[in-house]
Amino acid sequence: MRLLVLNSNNSEIVTGKVAPVARAAASPGTEIVAVTGTFGPRVIGTRAENALAEASTLALIARHGKDCDAAMIAVSYDTGLRAARELFSLPVVGMTEAGLLTACMLGGRIGIVTFGRRVLPLYQEVIESYGLASRVCAWRVVESAAAYRAGAHPELDQELIALANDLVQKDFAEVIIITGAVMAGVPARLQPQVPVPIVDCVVAGVRQAEMLASLRLPKPRAGSFAFPDGREVINVDPAIAAAFAGKGP
Amino acid sequence: MRLLVLNSNNSEIVTGKVAPVARAAASPGTEIVAVTGTFGPRVIGTRAENALAEASTLALIARHGKDCDAAMIAVSYDTGLRAARELFSLPVVGMTEAGLLTACMLGGRIGIVTFGRRVLPLYQEVIESYGLASRVCAWRVVESAAAYRAGAHPELDQELIALANDLVQKDFAEVIIITGAVMAGVPARLQPQVPVPIVDCVVAGVRQAEMLASLRLPKPRAGSFAFPDGREVINVDPAIAAAFAGKGP
Amino acid sequence: MRLLVLNSNNSEIVTGKVAPVARAAASPGTEIVAVTGTFGPRVIGTRAENALAEASTLALIARHGKDCDAAMIAVSYDTGLRAARELFSLPVVGMTEAGLLTACMLGGRIGIVTFGRRVLPLYQEVIESYGLASRVCAWRVVESAAAYRAGAHPELDQELIALANDLVQKDFAEVIIITGAVMAGVPARLQPQVPVPIVDCVVAGVRQAEMLASLRLPKPRAGSFAFPDGREVINVDPAIAAAFAGKGP
Amino acid sequence: MRLLVLNSNNSEIVTGKVAPVARAAASPGTEIVAVTGTFGPRVIGTRAENALAEASTLALIARHGKDCDAAMIAVSYDTGLRAARELFSLPVVGMTEAGLLTACMLGGRIGIVTFGRRVLPLYQEVIESYGLASRVCAWRVVESAAAYRAGAHPELDQELIALANDLVQKDFAEVIIITGAVMAGVPARLQPQVPVPIVDCVVAGVRQAEMLASLRLPKPRAGSFAFPDGREVINVDPAIAAAFAGKGP
Amino acid sequence: MRLLVLNSNNSEIVTGKVAPVARAAASPGTEIVAVTGTFGPRVIGTRAENALAEASTLALIARHGKDCDAAMIAVSYDTGLRAARELFSLPVVGMTEAGLLTACMLGGRIGIVTFGRRVLPLYQEVIESYGLASRVCAWRVVESAAAYRAGAHPELDQELIALANDLVQKDFAEVIIITGAVMAGVPARLQPQVPVPIVDCVVAGVRQAEMLASLRLPKPRAGSFAFPDGREVINVDPAIAAAFAGKGP
Amino acid sequence: MRLLVLNSNNSEIVTGKVAPVARAAASPGTEIVAVTGTFGPRVIGTRAENALAEASTLALIARHGKDCDAAMIAVSYDTGLRAARELFSLPVVGMTEAGLLTACMLGGRIGIVTFGRRVLPLYQEVIESYGLASRVCAWRVVESAAAYRAGAHPELDQELIALANDLVQKDFAEVIIITGAVMAGVPARLQPQVPVPIVDCVVAGVRQAEMLASLRLPKPRAGSFAFPDGREVINVDPAIAAAFAGKGP
16 A cells, blocks of 8 residues: 655655654555645744644645555644545544554553643644543653754653653653654654653554555545535645545545 | 734625624724635635635735734634734634633523534534533534525524524523624524524624733733744745744734 | 622722722723622632622622623622622623633633632632633642732732743743732733733723623523522512512613 | 531421421431521522522521531522531531432432423532533423422322433433422332432432531631631621631531 | 441451441441452452452352342442442442542542552542542552551551642642552541541441432332343352342342 | 454354454454453343453453464453553453544544443443543444344344434434444445444454554553552462463463
């Protein structure tokens, strides 16, 4: 199968970190098609950027999803997830959604580490919108942009390990999630020093997307996720317009 | 004061229904600046359209909000509300948010009428995201596009009256909200035949926006609603880009 | 319009602090009628006092509300709010209710400062009863009676500023509420040193009461807020008895 | 032990129905002291009456509680419960609180029958304030004043049986509560025709009050239920004033 | 009446601590029948042990409940409570359930002390399953096995007193619960040094069980707590098999 | 990989229905090891049977899980799931847990069909314990034992189709779950006549178990899902005793 892994930002560096992790995580026979956004924010870190990137998610799937069996949004706000799930026929998962649902099968209390105080409320809103807020026991915040730089980040690693252990010790976390597409591959590196599972959301996203594709369930023909038939949109990305015209994947 | 009333859709007919109601609702001395979107959906009725219209909300405020004291999003999904509240300094309210908060002061149990089964989950998600789901006692759905046509709609009026009374009788609703910008002005017409208050969300939105403007509170300088300083966005509407560059209202 | 601002306590000093702030906050043309209770607690600070003051709220509106267009309960427990909303035809708001609903339009996470550990549970119960508990991110308690003394309170101001900033830093509060009618006017003084909006509940109460009056919605004729017709009460304040007899405002 | 059973209304007929049921329910050796209010509403059926009756609850306990070991509020809104629990040292329970907590040990899903559509929201607010809303699976409303008349009410009995069975059939209720002090003794009469337990709240209240008294726990010396020391109240019932002065039971 | 007090563990030492406290707590005329499990865990301290002990609860009631009027599960996870409530006709209460429901009548905010970090999530799940999570304000954990040793434990007592006071001071707890059957009798010893009531769950369990027995309510004949008629079980404890065959208490 | 699919009941007919569906659902290279319980209930349909079957789940994994990479509990109450997740090192999923989490990625509102009124509360408790109750929009109940008989069940199929469509029409369900291991394979048959996806929980369970195994996450070494080291259990199934002694899979 072919799995579209889309970075709705315009940050090739993040796509470059996500793609090899996605490839390593995929089942034998799964081809990863990794694409990067062409408009909107460089990196989503605010509410307004997130709003702009929703269209980017739709455009990327509309343009690259044709021969794919599923899509995984490699943006940790799961930007545009519900809209994509409605507009397209192929299954779509968000990396944070996939990570959270996977974590639900690994422990009861989920501890989360986010990058930056500013985005914490955004993640909380995402998680509440999934109805999963009661599963989250506590949060920790790292203020660091090191993850976006190339190379190893031993100091950041140590900080993440300390925070994860603190979540276990003080808040009884039984499974850990570290947000951020740029964190792809990092959990495996930290795991030996943390006594509970750390979910890599990109890995979970790839596997959950494969899982959804394997179910071969039909596109909904009723309800809020049915295809939005007969709607009129103007002055939008041509690929999105084509999708509204019924020519999307 | 000047109040920007923005219809993030491209539907002049809806703006045409909203504007006079907003003008009638405003305090003496308030000037209503009513604008309509130039890209995205004709009328938002699906998740994908709503995602596209978030940028429309940002573009309209960026372009027309300069001399305004507050903005009211005249789209009943409150499309782009949080993003606008972050990107801009002027106060922004959503019409449904304003209607709900106003309803909270008029009764305990809020009954809601929506147009179309398909959008009911979208409204529920909006209301849950405000933390107000527990105030809503029940929903009713009208399947009718009559509201978008010009002229009187006595049959639709009768149906709405019947549903509102049913909410009161069967579900103990103590205050009623009818969703949809196109419903501006309708509640006043129905009110004599319904024994509990019906909130007109456009009217509430105008008054709440005036109220926020009157408080003269500062733009947050911390947290997720502070201005998103130093962010990089590309290939977006020039007015939005200018707003990110700190030149927005 | 005339707005009744009622202090259900017997504390002229609090009324004296509330009234000028209410006047400054009101729209041009709004006359503030400030009244003080004549029985019950000097200052509400306990559950039993709050229970006694419910009748005081009813008596004050019954006696002074006749020519008023709306009433605002200037007691931060919103004492007697629902009862007043039922018994009278004029719109009634509580200052904390108004402050909370206003705060909902200024940020996502609300931080609250209360005066005294003992009353914190009372405020929590009030906020839960509004269905707004999920919007409150954290609480801080000041143990000080300085606010009830005349003159400036620079030490208390500094403590409040420190607590507000602590709510922002540690709990990601995006908007702050300081409880207590006696705090009227204080938020404006503290605001320059706090990076997120601080809502003055008396100011919000005045503006929300004006807003409700402007809507000219009918008194409910059904449900738990309809007038309690044909009820028999004995040995109560004559103004309250008159209100039950249908002669209230 | 002596158990004060207080009807905060001025309705001797209700006290007359409650007292013998309380006596029959009490343990050997428990003396029931049944008293009726002397001011406020004849029968509480609205929000404003309930507010007035809070003082009645305090006055009754202050006046009659001296030689009692516990008090049970025989008003189904549990009027004044928290205030009484704070002001007095003797244990106090509300009949609906006691009925609900007892029902929690008899089944998972609680079905409730109320008298009159108008009061349903009042009961919901009471139950939400106890944190027990999630245990209630459904409500039914009877519109009948028959219960306040003397003699048998076979028609009302049949309606109550039908509603209780409907709660079991349609809403999977596993235990039933019928609200209203005037219903004292009725559940036992209906029980043979209902396949799940029906809790008599007066019976549960008596037994829970006895239970609390048997624990001999100290009056809280901290928190919102500690005695409100040093508070000043004016122009209130002398017995209440004495209680505030530390001379209450 | 006869009250079966069952320890589903195989720990005579715990039964030895529970039984005298239960006897002292019981009403005059109540005989306590204290029994200990014969299979499964020595002491439940993990999820797997708790799962095994559910059958132990059923076996103990099946074998010893015949001449009893009620049963109280003296295991603080209330192991097997719902199953027992279904399989048997006699009333059954769990000690933690009883302690929590009793605490609800003594204060608003409940603080809980548990023994060991590991079991905290188990208690949280129990309390959430009762719908009472919102009543719990905070938790403290003691890491100590001293309670299982004979004799006095002054150091443990001091630690418990400190934690209880910390719950009062920092988290505004208004009533305290200390989990664990082995804690029977300890709360009374700590009470003088803690300013809010501490509920002894064994005492509460005995009294609530007596209370349920006194109500003489019928076994449900419908719903999920009706007797499981006509079910087939194999290779289980003979007493359990007999109970399924309708020969249980 | 080898996936243990365990039926904790003693019902070979159910295992016989589950096994081929599990095999068809599995990835290439996955071997399904299907086993059936040897003690406890024939078919779990009550609380007491469910309690007994928890040990059966533990015994089956202890005995058959040695060479397996993951286990899937093919009992729709997910009987013993958390206990198994603690006692064993191999990943364990419950079929209903897996179905629900998968459904979360297919729509917002989940509609559920259960077999028998009596078990509905049991499923609700399971789903609440996962924190997913807010995702479930409505329930329907089928009273039929046809599913346990061999051969086709066209009448039952028609009833299920009608209920699923009713959930879509009346309650806006966007994805459907039909509970019961015996329903394995049925959703695919009904799907063409239902306009939203129907999740086959056995299929989802197989795929989610494969997914978990692929993550190769470590067994928790802290918290309530760490191995229960040094615990003493007596008179239990020897395989379970061996697992407690550290010799389990």
